Amino acid sequence: MRLSAMGDVAMTVPVLRAFVKQYPDVIITVISRPFFKSFFDGIPNITFFAFDEKERHKGFLGLLRLFQDLKRFDIDVFADLHNVLRSKIVRNLFALSGKKTASVDKGRAEKKALTQPENKVFEQLPTMFERHVKVFEQLGFSVDLSNPTFPEKAVLGPEILSIIGENHQKLIGIAPFAQYDSKVYPLDLMQEVIDKLALDSTNTILLFGGGKKEVEILDSLSSNKKNVINMAGKIKFQQELQLISNLDVMLSMDSGNAHIAAMLGVKVITLWGATHPYAGFSPFNQPLENALVSDSNQFPKLPTSVYGNKKVEGYEDAMRTILPQTIVLKVKNVLLN
Numbered sequence: 001m002r003l004s005a006m007g008d009v010a011m012t013v014p015v016l017r018a019f020v021k022q023y024p025d026v027i028i029t030v031i032s033r034p035f036f037k038s039f040f041d042g043i044p045n046i047t048f049f050a051f052d053e054k055e056r057h058k059g060f061l062g063l064l065r066l067f068q069d070l071k072r073f074d075i076d077v078f079a080d081l082h083n084v085l086r087s088k089i090v091r092n093l094f095a096l097s098g099k100k101t102a103s104v105d106k107g108r109a110e111k112k113a114l115t116q117p118e119n120k121v122f123e124q125l126p127t128m129f130e131r132h133v134k135v136f137e138q139l140g141f142s143v144d145l146s147n148p149t150f151p152e153k154a155v156l157g158p159e160i161l162s163i164i165g166e167n168h169q170k171l172i173g174i175a176p177f178a179q180y181d182s183k184v185y186p187l188d189l190m191q192e193v194i195d196k197l198a199l200d201s202t203n204t205i206l207l208f209g210g211g212k213k214e215v216e217i218l219d220s221l222s223s224n225k226k227n228v229i230n231m232a233g234k235i236k237f238q239q240e241l242q243l244i245s246n247l248d249v250m251l252s253m254d255s256g257n258a259h260i261a262a263m264l265g266v267k268v269i270t271l272w273g274a275t276h277p278y279a280g281f282s283p284f285n286q287p288l289e290n291a292l293v294s295d296s297n298q299f300p301k302l303p304t305s306v307y308g309n310k311k312v313e314g315y316e317d318a319m320r321t322i323l324p325q326t327i328v329l330k331v332k333n334v335l336l337n
Helices: 006-010 013-022 034-040 059-073 085-096 108-115 128-138 158-164 187-198 212-222 237-244 256-263 324-336
Strands: 028-032 046-050 077-080 100-103 170-175 203-207 228-230 249-253 268-272 291-293
Touching (some): 006 034, 013 028, 013 128, 028 034, 046 059, 077 085, 170 187, 170 256, 187 324, 249 256
Parallel strands (some): 077 100, 170 203
8 A cells, every 4th residue: 555645656666566576476456546557557466456535535434445445355464655644544454354464664763863954864774665675574575676677668659759759869858846846956957958958969858747837837948949848738647657668868856757767667867955865765776876966065954854845044056056067967978878
């Protein structure tokens, strides 16, 4: 069970891919929001159960109905990969019915030590993937992530090809937004990055986002450049996943798009502001050198937040210490390797 958010649900996918490969006789029922069903399409031995937050499974009585609904799957063990009030209730219902359960340890104390302004303990914490593996270990399943498998690149349909063209040599995805401002690279600098990458006519740059405001910003970032295309609002989410699977590299903030690209086996470069990969949210199977972080010498309190939801006065410009030319060079190097 993992209900939200998008990036967190995406981070369960590589672990479950490894699980079903190593335990082909085990059936997994994934309980999550219906929007995320596409993440698990094509993975053998996985059944998706849609959590109806607004009606059937709303509130405490809804969680009781959820437990009843899940009985038809003959579930033997329950893995709580969310560990919030709703999932705890469902987990306890399974435990009371005699089923073995386990829940993810979010490491709140160690994350607090990493982000506190004074006496900071600056060290790599277990990744969310490692934390998920620990849950399955508690249930009797040892999962090895050292040799990951990924889906084949999707065959792009005519609707997508009519937008991006058919003769692209290098596909670069850029997802410049995140849930919180402290994780968003300044748009004037992102414009510089896009402009520099667009100078190479062999690059096709695809911009990802959603919502009216983001679409307008992406339109501005892509204006007057034939090889820069705003994809926001032009294709369905399932098609977006297909397109992302074909990217040569994704440039993203510390956000859901980074994890979606990583779960599809795409190379990912991430930009970090208030947050830091040491908190355990670096995209799956990506080298640490692909995470470009803000300058902690100039901004010694970094990281100031695990999720980016805490603002620290005077740290608004921390991401400006990640220079556009540094990002462009990193993209070029990743494309060559």
